[in-house]
Amino acid sequence: MRRLLGLIVLIGGLVPLVAGAAEASLRALAVTDPLALRELDLREHRGEPHPGFGLQQMLDPSPAAPMSPASFTNDRLFALPAMSGLRAALDDEFQHYRSTHAPSQWALFDLEALKAPRTRFALSGIINRLDRGYVAAHGCGEVRLIYRPIHQTSTGPQRLPMTLNVVLRARGENDAITCREVARRWLAAEAWTEVGADRARRMMAPGGPLAPLGPAAIDRLEINLQIATERDAAAGDFRADYLLKVFRFDQARGRYEAAPMENQIDRDRLIADRGLGQAFRRWLLEPDNLAAFDRGTLIIPDAYLARSAIAVTPAAFSHSPQRPAAGLAGPTTADPLISDADIVEALQRAVDRGIVLQTIRSPAGFERRLNDITCSGCHQTLGIGGFHFPGVDWTAEPARRIAAFGSPHFIADQDRRRAIVTAVGDGHAPDYARGLSDRPELTGATLTSREPHEGWGAACGLPDAGGHVDPSFRNWTCAAGLTCQPARGASAFPIGMCFVAPR
Template identity: 45%
Template sequence: MLGCMRLAHADEAAPLERGAAIIEPTALRELDHGALGLNRMLAPSRPADAALTDADLYALPAMVPLRKALDAEFERYVERHKATLPDESIGVGSSFAFQLFDRSVLDSQDARFVLSGIVNRMDRAYVDPAHCGEVRLIYRLARTTLPEAGDEAVPARLPMTLNLVLKARSDAQAASNTPSCAEIARRWLDTSDLALTGRELAARLTEKDGALATIAPENIVRIETNLQIAHAPKSAIRDFRTDYMMKVFDYHAERGTFDEAVLEDQIDRDRLLADASLAREFKDWLLQPDHLGELDRGTALIPDKFLAKVAIAPTPTGFVDSPLQPAFGLVQGDDDGRAPVFSEDDVVGALRKAAESGVAMENIQSVAGFERRLNDIGCGGCHQTRGIGGFHFPGVDWMAAKPSNTIVVPGSPHFFGDQVRRRDILAAFRDGREPDFSRGFASRPQTRGTTELAGTEYSDGWGGHCYVRHDNAADNDKSFSAWTCASGLACQAGPKTRMGMCFISTH
């Protein structure tokens, strides 16, 4: 497929996303202009050829609460910034130290969200087994007016994505079990063998037995937004910084609106650190052996009462004035001297109790492993790990005059590194096996018994995340000691950490 990420060492004809994502640009263009355009999904009563500009989108009654919540979050961000960094200005335009996303584009007739990728997430069927998990239509905000004339002219892609999350099959299909989860998985995996592009591929995908045949507006579950809320160029007082804001809006069919909701597993650390009673309740819940086991596998579903309605992910990491990774301050305390929610003894004791209860741990073998897992299960911490800026799927830019010369890598290393696991789950559904929904850390994906990722940047190849091991095995952290590098590479880390990256060995 055009625009796909291919393996660095082995089968050059095998894109990692095969059978689990659709990123062929000319097919996406056809689908965007047809049944899967945002206008057809959110406003099916509109004429099929009527593009849904931003001005039209946010005027839809369903979207009014969403826009209101976005505006309120912007105002809170500005006020927080002014309080924590009072010497730096913030506003729209290059004259400000912190340059805000220009919200006027959300009211523009010259910008709209275009379909930039379709991702199968049946690996999330543990959340919603009746509907076989999810399928996600990912739209990227773009100006529709060309900035310049000529063959190379490209509409300006803007730093905002809208993820339309859908049930993999509708309520009626779930009730009749037609198609089955096995059949849906088979349809997706069969796309691996399609040597089609453009209109032909779009038509095949949407046929009665195609991978996208079950997708319709009635399947909508929620909207997830991610935007670059502010950018600060490098200056005399700090390095460059870019903040990304993520929010979630659940669809309520009875009201016909998208309403602000908590982000799944995005721990509200500030509220926990400020409320001792709530913190104790959270600790007691999470450290139960069954919940700790789910946390280890990456399948924990933390109750809403402990979660936040926004995630701010700065890049590079390390700015303590923003709500960073959720575990910051929860395990080791924070810079304000507030007591952590979890002591080392709490974690060690919980791991011992889980072992005694027969709960096997694959990822969390230490306090550091517990802390890292708390970081990467939520949206903010995950998007700070192996992302492209603050995005995991910037998507394909088919609006360019020559799509083949534009976005070569539509997804992040985290996205591509997870494809082996996702396809393994699809194969389990297809073959009638019990799917293994567990996942590794965001930094180091599971290989699921294959060698497909070996020697690539996603695992132990050049640029892979690794752990500097000591000769004395007792000094190594059991959560990360298996994070080694391929032959000819060595793990190189900074002076204050043993977490590093694989580079060519100098020895």
């Protein structure tokens, strides 16, 4: 409970930051205006050729019987042939979870409410991810459409704890548009004075950043739902488990099917199949791969990846089976697949090759990065209710909307993302290197604010009994008036959180 109260305070303290230093970057990198999102979803004002981004338009663009976006409820969504694979996969995951995880006293996600005719997915945000241009050799990164399910009840709309991300290729459906042009369109929108529906229509109009985007640009679907929660009143603890999955369209079957999740290491399979595990160890420790791993731009081959994951929040409850790196690297088990000696030797080989390592300078830093590049490991950092972008609920009354639409890490990463978009727009080679999810700063960058990185609740390098900080986290300092103190959930790593010094 203390952790939850602290998180509420942190979210409250984040609101001035969103309205201040980060606002300019957000206008170029995200759509978070409630009335603009409403227009992009419902298309209540006509006049432009673009049909908008309602979920039916994205997943069923040529329906036999067109309907208003507001009428495209989830019973219709899950009845689409293209969604039959996703629907079956959810049913299977819930059945498996009930049999292996959830005690009877846990509160499970209401899967029937999700599929009900009184529930629909509302567009809650659009995120520019041109900073992911390194993923595809000839790509420009991604644009993500974030949808949240709204369930209508007798007492009003209820927001279900889930996101559905429709991930688009940033160039959209027009390969003739260059990456430079894509970046310039997004940056130009930063100076626009329009707000609400007027801004949405301009973004969709010819020459706007959203104009090239549509169903043909879909790369994949991603889901993140709070599958179960447990509250221990006696101990004052709260735990939530989240199901993460990725789906890609199977042309032969005509539907979305579960696919390998980017960098989500299949820990259990690598440990069970020692030969496969050793192959992964050799691949990861190769100097060029280690360099990409250090920079946060590594893409792990599908052969080593899982197709689903359960992330546990708070991370204090995340014991070895949930941590992708547990049993693979570091002193977590007596016989790790990648030992500390292996890591030290690999780091030295990289240095001997002239590779400058920015984030990994120790076995502890190696293990932290190994968890961080995974879907579940990133999820287990300090997000808002497990999400780094809960988004905007424009369907609710203003007084009932959440105060902050993004986690501290989402806000803190905007400077790095904008620097990449600016470099692409100027025709320069961008630096895609990124920090860890819970310390999202770019080494050497001039940041508009240090508060997200060093302020209250920030991750920091925790000194040991002798006053020494692990080399990987030595630069993770706290702002004036704060000290690095132990925090629940970080005991397995030499990392604490910045809090006011105890008197």
